[in-house]
Amino acid sequence: MRFLICQKCLKGGLLCESCAKVVGEAGIKESEIKMMRKLGKVLKKYEFLKDVEIKRTVDSENMVIIVTDSDGASLLIGKDGGMAKKLAQDIGKHVRVVPYSSSTEEFIRNLFHNTHILGVNIVYSDGGKSYKIKVPRNEAASLPIEPEEFSRMTSSILNEKIELVFV
Numbered sequence: 001m002r003f004l005i006c007q008k009c010l011k012g013g014l015l016c017e018s019c020a021k022v023v024g025e026a027g028i029k030e031s032e033i034k035m036m037r038k039l040g041k042v043l044k045k046y047e048f049l050k051d052v053e054i055k056r057t058v059d060s061e062n063m064v065i066i067v068t069d070s071d072g073a074s075l076l077i078g079k080d081g082g083m084a085k086k087l088a089q090d091i092g093k094h095v096r097v098v099p100y101s102s103s104t105e106e107f108i109r110n111l112f113h114n115t116h117i118l119g120v121n122i123v124y125s126d127g128g129k130s131y132k133i134k135v136p137r138n139e140a141a142s143l144p145i146e147p148e149e150f151s152r153m154t155s156s157i158l159n160e161k162i163e164l165v166f167v
């Protein structure tokens with residue numbers, strides 16, 4: 001599988017010059033590099049995943065969001081979610097595989113495919129641009145992650161301010 005960092009950097013140690021540049025530009029944090037390395041080790045044993053491109057791997061205490069292309073997403077999820085469950089066991093956290101989209105709104109909808117999103121509003125203020133995701137209040141309890149965690153993880157992936165609003 002391919003990651004944002006090269007195979008040598010995936011193994012460990014200090015990042016090479018070109019990976020350091022990539023990581024800096026994408027706003028990738030140390031914790032994400034750690035997760036990439038862990039995932040690299042886990043995925044190595046699945047030969048059929050060797051061409052999958054992993055774009056981002058952001059984790060919280062009990063969940064990791066893996067962003068990949070759409071072919072990669074179907075392989076990583078597997079039939080009836082079987083592969084994602086195996087990965088969750090290997091990693092020790094819930095795994096959420098999300099197909100990448102260059103559109104922030106589409107990406108958010110991919111991430112929340114089971115949740116009913118009422119709308120995605122873009123708000124401009126002195127602090128810059130932010131996204132407000134409107135979710136029905138009665139679905140708050142069934143969200144896959146806590147709203148604050150969601151905001152933190154998504155903001156980190158998209159380099160945008162994202163906030164959930166219950167209406």
Ligand SMILES: [Zn+2]
Binds near residue numbers: 005006008015019
């Ligand atoms: Zn490198």
